[in-house]
Amino acid sequence: MNEKTITCIICPSSCHITVRGSGNSIESIEGHTCKRGMKYASSEYLHPERNLTAIVKAKDYKTPVISVRTSRPVPKDKQIACMRIIRELEVGPPYEIGRVILKNILDTGADILLTNE
DSSP: OEEEEEEOOSSTTOOEEEEEEETTEEEEEESOSSHHHHHHHHHHHHSOEEOOEEEEEESSSSSSEEEEEESSOEEGGGHHHHHHHHHTOEEOSOOOTTOEEESSGGGSSOOEEEOOO
């Protein structure tokens, strides 16, 4: 059985939640003070995800780079592969906030969006 302690980021309480389980099943969750914390810890244990932010090369822009982010969190185990792809991107005009510059990166359902104009 595996045990993982997770600090909840959902509310200011920052509960230290202990999740015990094996493989893709959870045996117990302890230390949460609300249902949202229990849901967060369960998700973090089974399928951790993170939003990605980065910069990419920009053609004909006021600076040589422009900031981008994912439209939704991506699985933590795909972050490095996503960043390798993002690192190679180069974008040109139009520079509009929210413009999709890459759809569905690595079949995660997340698009890469411009965050600066």
